[in-house]
Amino acid sequence: MPESTSHGTIGIHHPARPGECMPPSGRAHRRLASGDLGEVLGLYAAYRDVSAAHDDVARWLDVYPSVGVWEHGALVAFCYTQRNAPGILEIDNLYVAPSHRSHGIGADMLRLVESAALAEGYQGLFLTNALGLPAREVRRSPETFYVDNGYTVVLRCGPTLAFVKQLSITD
Numbered sequence: 001m002p003e004s005t006s007h008g009t010i011g012i013h014h015p016a017r018p019g020e021c022m023p024p025s026g027r028a029h030r031r032l033a034s035g036d037l038g039e040v041l042g043l044y045a046a047y048r049d050v051s052a053a054h055d056d057v058a059r060w061l062d063v064y065p066s067v068g069v070w071e072h073g074a075l076v077a078f079c080y081t082q083r084n085a086p087g088i089l090e091i092d093n094l095y096v097a098p099s100h101r102s103h104g105i106g107a108d109m110l111r112l113v114e115s116a117a118l119a120e121g122y123q124g125l126f127l128t129n130a131l132g133l134p135a136r137e138v139r140r141s142p143e144t145f146y147v148d149n150g151y152t153v154v155l156r157c158g159p160t161l162a163f164v165k166q167l168s169i170t171d
């Protein structure tokens with residue numbers, strides 16, 4: 001399990017058991033697995049329908065870097081990825097419950113997934129934002145969120161932006 005975060009909002013203080021950490025706030029985080037799929041889809045359902053086939057997402061949760069954040073036993077945020085191409089990981093979905101936004105959890109999850117990606121040999125991250133897809137809330141563009149976290153916009157296609165972040169450079 002990668003260690004924490006410049007914000008410390010996810011807040012790793014007292015490891016509860018291997019792979020899981022529980023700060024005094026009652027917040028814990030760990031890598032996701034396919035057994036978490038129901039909880040992930042349940043949290044996300046208030047926002048929008050997941051576009052990928054559930055079988056694909058379940059496999060990604062078992063295989064690629066991810067993180068879920070629980071507070072008092074309830075999932076409040078998650079980030080999962082899939083392989084885009086050899087060496088490049090795609091952030092497929094990043095979501096923080098409205099009640100938990102603007103406290104650094106999104107930034108902390110990016111850092112945890114990035115450090116897991118690097119440890120697993122990935123050299124770069126890629127993502128497209130979902131601003132053009134239907135959702136059940138009025139959204140802000142996440143551009144400054146990603147740019148503030150070291151991502152660069154490489155494509156602008158209407159509401160959809162593509163972002164990349166280089167993690168390491170090898171020959």
Ligand SMILES: CC(C)(COP(=O)(O)OP(=O)(O)OC[C@H]1O[C@@H](n2cnc3c(N)ncnc32)[C@H](O)[C@@H]1OP(=O)(O)O)[C@@H](O)C(=O)NCCC(=O)NCCS
Pocket residue numbers: 094095096097100101102103104105106107108128129130139140141142143144145146148
């Ligand atoms: C985008 C999201 C993951 C950010 O998570 P978060 O935990 O609120 O992010 P942080 O607290 O680390 O950073 C928040 C800061 O990022 C910046 N920011 C820029 N665009 C933003 C946006 N669309 N949403 C939230 N923050 C944004 C702001 O500076 C913000 O600080 P402020 O709220 O004080 O203005 C979360 O708002 C979310 O789940 N939104 C709905 C789903 C979504 O848009 N996912 C991204 C798909 S590409």
